[in-house]
Amino acid sequence: MDIVTEVLAAAGRDDRPALIQLLHPYLHWTEGGRTLRGRTNVFARLAAGPPPEPAASYELRDGQIYRWTAP
Template sequence: MERIVRDVIGAVERQDWVLVKAFLHPYLHWSEPGVAMRGRTKVLARLAEGPVPTAPDFYEVRDGQIYRWTVR
């Protein structure tokens, strides 16, 4: 698992929302079983509700931030 993925999961576990926001691209694409959303604000709300996300099967980084997070 790459460092940025570990860092995102760790920040969510600590509920460090300022840091989580810094890791996520504003136009983030987020997919989990039964959930698909776009946009950092929506994803932050989902992460705040829990549970902590699992490591993605696929992710993409743009401009040093997570742009795409996909769990199958």
């Protein structure tokens, strides 16, 4: 399973411990032209729904997603 699929699955089951392992603390998360910075802000966005779109591109840092860009 690739890391994008793992993030989507963990977000879908609201598995914060898994997301902590997958998402870099200084994450840049872009969806629909809006960018959030920091894992805590992304957790708030995921909790508010809807489910995230799959990343069109992403960048890894230290084995975690550092940049997530979705349409």
